[in-house]
Structures are given as structure tokens and as C-alpha cells.
Amino acid sequence: MIETFDYGILQWFQQIHNDFLTETYRFFTIIGEGGAVWIAVAILLLCFRETRKHGVIVAFSLILCLVFGNGLLKNIVARPRPCWRHPEVEMLIGIPTDYSFPSGHTFSSFAAALSLFHWKKSVGFGAFCVAVLIATSRLYFFVHYPTDILAGIMLGTVLACISIYVVKYAIPKKMRGSRI
Numbered sequence: 001m002i003e004t005f006d007y008g009i010l011q012w013f014q015q016i017h018n019d020f021l022t023e024t025y026r027f028f029t030i031i032g033e034g035g036a037v038w039i040a041v042a043i044l045l046l047c048f049r050e051t052r053k054h055g056v057i058v059a060f061s062l063i064l065c066l067v068f069g070n071g072l073l074k075n076i077v078a079r080p081r082p083c084w085r086h087p088e089v090e091m092l093i094g095i096p097t098d099y100s101f102p103s104g105h106t107f108s109s110f111a112a113a114l115s116l117f118h119w120k121k122s123v124g125f126g127a128f129c130v131a132v133l134i135a136t137s138r139l140y141f142f143v144h145y146p147t148d149i150l151a152g153i154m155l156g157t158v159l160a161c162i163s164i165y166v167v168k169y170a171i172p173k174k175m176r177g178s179r180i
Contacts, residue, residue: 006145010082013139014089022092025137029093032105032134035062038112041127045119053167054119061111061156061163069107069155074099083142093141103144106135106152107159114160 031037039062045055079101083091098104109131117124135152138144 002147006082006147009146010139010142013136014142017092017140021140025133025140026093028130028133029105029137029141031130032109032137035065035104035108035112037130038062038108041112041116051119054115057118057160057163057167058112058115060167061115061160062108064159064163065104065108065111065156068159069102069152070098070104073102073155074104077101079145079148081143082145086142089142091142093143096143100144101148102151102155103135103138103148104152105138106131106144106149107156109134110153110156111160111163112156114157115163118160118164 038058042055042058042062045051045058047055078099081096081100083089083095110128113124113127113131116127135149138149139146
């Protein structure tokens with residue numbers, strides 16, 4: 001049943017391919033690579049005293065994603081990517097060499113977006129829009145299953161909540177400065 005769900009959505013994305021969507025999604029998949037856009041946002045927030053704590057939350061979320069998502073879960077689950085199982089599908093981007101589950105692009109994007117939403121709702125809403133485009137780009141390019149994306153959303157959300165809690169409550173006030 002899950003396989004039917006996954007492939008039904010992947011087939012739909014294959015049917016909507018066109019030049020505009022390919023270039024648009026290529027942009028979003030590139031900025032999501034290695035969490036690049038979110039790392040840049042965290043660094044920017046860390047540069048200013050009034051946003052530093054929120055930069056710490058974003059950065060901590062991304063570190064947790066790297067450790068638990070890419071470092072542990074991908075290698076424990078070891079799920080082959082759809083493009084590995086179906087080499088007949090024409091690839092519009094390079095074929096990734098790491099495992100599929102969960103989507104690293106997605107969990108880092110949703111972790112960062114929720115962290116930003118905690119700081120400022122309007123910024124967080126914009127970040128969620130970017131996160132959705134990054135996540136769906138992975139389906140468009142046939143490198144993740146929808147269940148990889150859903151797991152990435154859930155994992156990113158949990159890791160952002162942990163990061164917010166740790167920075168807001170678990171770190172002594174002297175170390176974190178004024179209240180968040």
C-alpha cells in the first residue's frame with residue numbers, strides 16, 4: 001500500500017515535467033543541498049546580537065539533522081532511492097549516492113523553518129514556503145519517495161522543537177543571555 005502511494009505521487013510528478021518547473025525546482029533543490037540556504041540564514045542571525053539566540057536555535061536544529069538524519073537514520077534504514085530502483089527514468093539532476101530515507105533536504109528545511117517561525121511568524125511562514133518547494137523538488141527529480149519527505153517533515157519538526165527547548169530552557173540563563 002505504501003509503495004502504491006509512493007509511486008502514484010512520483011508518477012504524477014514525472015507527468016508534469018516542463019522546462020519552467022525543471023528550472024524552478026532545480027534552483028530550490030540546489031539551495032537545499034547540504035542545508036546551504038539554512039546555514040546561511042543561521043550565520044546571518046548569529047551576526048547580530050538581537051537575533052543571535054535564534055541563530056543558535058537554527059544552527060542547533062541543523063546540527064541535530066546532520067547527526068540524526070544523515071548520520072544515523074539514512075544508514076540504519078538504508079532505503080534505496082527511487083532512481084536507483086528505476087534506472088529507466090531520465091534523470092534531470094545528478095544521482096545522489098547516499099540513501100533515501102529520510103530526505104535530508106526536507107528535514108533540514110522544516111527544522112530551520114520551524115525554528116525561524118518560533119522567532120518571527122512572518123519570516124517562518126516564508127521559510128515554510130521555501131521548505132515545501134525544496135521538499136517537492138526532491139519528488140520532481142525522482143530522488144526521494146513521498147514517505148521520505150513525510151518522515152523528513154516529522155523529523156525536522158521534532159528536532160526544531162528539541163532545539164527550541166534546549167536553547168530556551170535547558171541552557172542556563174548566564175550562558176544564553178536574556179530571555180528568548
